Amino acid sequence: MYIYLPIAEMSVNIFLVLGMGAGVGVMSGIFGVGGGFLMTPLLIFLGVPAPVAVGTGANQIIASSVSGVLAHWRRGNVDLMMGLMLLSGGVVGSTLGVFVFKFLQTLGQIDLVIKLSYVIFLGIIGALMMAESLRSLLRSHRKTSGRMQRKLHQHNWMHGLPLKFRFRKSKLYISLLLPIGIGFLVGILTAIMGVGGGFVMVPAMIYLLGMPTNVVVGTSLFQIIFVSANATFLQATLNQTVDVVLAMLLLVGGVIGAQIGTKLGAKLKGEQLRSLLAIMVLLVSGKLLFDLVITPDDLYSIVTVGEKAGLP
Amino acid sequence: MIATLIQRPFAFRRSWSRCLFGLLLFLPMSLSADEPLVADLDNHLVAITAGFTGEELLLFGTMQGDGDIVVVVHGPKQDIVARRKDRVAGIWMNTESVLFKGVPSFYSVATTAKTGLDLPASALRRHQIGLENIRLLTDDIISEKTYDFFAASVLRSKMAIGLYSPDAGIVERRGRQLFRASVMIPTNVPVGTYTVETLLVRDGQIAAAQTTPLFVNKEGFGAQVFRTAHMQPALYGIAAILIAALAGLAANWIFQKL
Numbered sequence: 423m424y425i426y427l428p429i430a431e432m433s434v435n436i437f438l439v440l441g442m443g444a445g446v447g448v449m450s451g452i453f454g455v456g457g458g459f460l461m462t463p464l465l466i467f468l469g470v471p472a473p474v475a476v477g478t479g480a481n482q483i484i485a486s487s488v489s490g491v492l493a494h495w496r497r498g499n500v501d502l503m504m505g506l507m508l509l510s511g512g513v514v515g516s517t518l519g520v521f522v523f524k525f526l527q528t529l530g531q532i533d534l535v536i537k538l539s540y541v542i543f544l545g546i547i548g549a550l551m552m553a554e555s556l557r558s559l560l561r562s563h564r565k566t567s568g569r570m571q572r573k574l575h576q577h578n579w580m581h582g583l584p585l586k587f588r589f590r591k592s593k594l595y596i597s598l599l600l601p602i603g604i605g606f607l608v609g610i611l612t613a614i615m616g617v618g619g620g621f622v623m624v625p626a627m628i629y630l631l632g633m634p635t636n637v638v639v640g641t642s643l644f645q646i647i648f649v650s651a652n653a654t655f656l657q658a659t660l661n662q663t664v665d666v667v668l669a670m671l672l673l674v675g676g677v678i679g680a681q682i683g684t685k686l687g688a689k690l691k692g693e694q695l696r697s698l699l700a701i702m703v704l705l706v707s708g709k710l711l712f713d714l715v716i717t718p719d720d721l722y723s724i725v726t727v728g729e730k731a732g733l734p
Numbered sequence: 735m736i737a738t739l740i741q742r743p744f745a746f747r748r749s750w751s752r753c754l755f756g757l758l759l760f761l762p763m764s765l766s767a768d769e770p771l772v773a774d775l776d777n778h779l780v781a782i783t784a785g786f787t788g789e790e791l792l793l794f795g796t797m798q799g800d801g802d803i804v805v806v807v808h809g810p811k812q813d814i815v816a817r818r819k820d821r822v823a824g825i826w827m828n829t830e831s832v833l834f835k836g837v838p839s840f841y842s843v844a845t846t847a848k849t850g851l852d853l854p855a856s857a858l859r860r861h862q863i864g865l866e867n868i869r870l871l872t873d874d875i876i877s878e879k880t881y882d883f884f885a886a887s888v889l890r891s892k893m894a895i896g897l898y899s900p901d902a903g904i905v906e907r908r909g910r911q912l913f914r915a916s917v918m919i920p921t922n923v924p925v926g927t928y929t930v931e932t933l934l935v936r937d938g939q940i941a942a943a944q945t946t947p948l949f950v951n952k953e954g955f956g957a958q959v960f961r962t963a964h965m966q967p968a969l970y971g972i973a974a975i976l977i978a979a980l981a982g983l984a985a986n987w988i989f990q991k992l
Contacts, residue, residue, distance in 0.1 A: 424785060424921075425784055433922075481978050487982065662967060673981050715825060715826075721818050722818050724814050
């Protein structure tokens with residue numbers, strides 16, 4: 423059964439898109455990330471124009487984040503103050519990102535920038551997670567007992583920044599500039615890559631800010647709602663690249679998949695989960711890099727410009 | 735030869751199409767028993783609805799005497815940027831680009847002729863019969879060689895996405911006078927006004943021509959979505975956000991109950 427996507431201007435098989443949404447939903451349920459970083463490349467692979475995949479991805483992420491954050495809110499896993507700081511940086515970042523997106527689109531470099539951002543960020547994060555999970559796997563084998571004496575987090579130059587604030591839920595006393603800065607950078611990514619930025623935000627909060635893991639996912643989801651809402655609004659007004667029909671199909675599959683994934687994830691060990699996610703992230707990154715480096719089948723490509731046909 | 739094509743001013747094509755349009759208006763008045771060529775489509779409106787998976791239209795008509803029939807379908811004109819990738823620091827990125835103006839968004843041709851048409855090259859070019867005769871105009875100042883590469887890439891890309899058909903289709907003869915051809919409209923066609931040009935070729939020239947318009951429109955829910963997205967982008971953006979947020983709330987509520 424086929425359905426016509428009005429903004430992407432193509433027909434797709436409903437079940438294929440629902441299945442894709444469910445597949446990515448299962449992944450995000452298991453690993454606790456938005457799944458946008460898998461969804462956008464999959465949509466592009468399906469033939470959806472890259473800008474529409476990005477705009478629609480941002481829209482779809484709102485739904486999955488709202489659904490996820492409510493569950494975390496009930497468990498008290500959202501640090502509101504931290505979320506608001508990340509958010510204030512994120513709104514500025516994602517606004518800037520959408521303008522950068524529009525500018526790169528006119529230059530003809532948007533596809534390259536989207537792919538390069540994926541290669542770089544997925545590569546770095548995949549490698550970091552891999553190293554971390556390998557370390558913890560080794561540690562759990564040796565059963566060392568020195569862990570209890572570790573500090574909550576290491577102190578470094580970042581703790582010398584001004585405007586310090588006490589984040590109670592996160593048990594942190596750090597500068598407001600840190601979460602604002604991280605929010606800003608992730609906001610740019612959100613707009614350019616069509617991802618919620620969870621896969622960048624979560625490691626940054628754990629490793630850079632030193633937040634306790636239990637509040638990280640909820641807080642990250644909380645601010646992703648607003649950042650991706652901002653990106654959706656701007657993509658819709660500036661570029662007209664948000665396809666609500668496609669977004670609806672994806673999120674129906676996505677929310678069902680996420681629930682299944684959450685149940686599956688509960689049965690796996692944390693270290694195994696992280697190493698699996700690391701492998702997946704590295705594979706996606708490797709594939710995208712491979713595509714950029716090998717000689718393409720056709721060196722030439724075409725884009726239609728200024729098409730407003732069909733408007734009354 | 736290519737160079738003259740590049741520099742050919744826009745006005746030329748306009749006056750030419752106006753002339754054809756005049757011919758079209760004139761045709762019904764001259765209808766009589768010895769009308770050399772009459773052709774029509776079974777449907778002048780292709781509606782892109784939610785379940786649209788392409789459409790096959792039937793073109794039919796009659797002709798007087800001998801000769802070959804050629805049917806050329808043009809989609810609404812678009813401006814197209816063609817880009818070439820080069821290896822920069824190990825990765826392939828877009829470098830050079832050429833802007834082509836007024837390129838047909840869709841193109842297909844069909845004929846009764848089994849072996850090449852009995853027409854001079856100038857006539858083939860004038861009526862844009864065959865992929866190699868599609869008019870690709872640019873204001874960019876580029877060498878002939880560069881033009882050839884970029885023009886070829888436009889044809890190649892359009893063929894790859896199924897908007898230009900690589901081979902000429904078949905117009906079937908039924909007896910001495912009747913002919914029919916199917917016109918395939920694929921799922922990814924752009925909306926707008928298409929022209930279906932039917933030509934009667936006899937003795938190395940175009941003996942008669944008829945142009946039939948074809949309208950491709952979005953209809954129903956999809957059309958409304960598209961229109962809202964372009965006419966009321968702010969409203970559309972807010973609606974998209976609200977829908978997604980409500981869907982998230984609903985999902986959470988449902989799975990809490992389960």
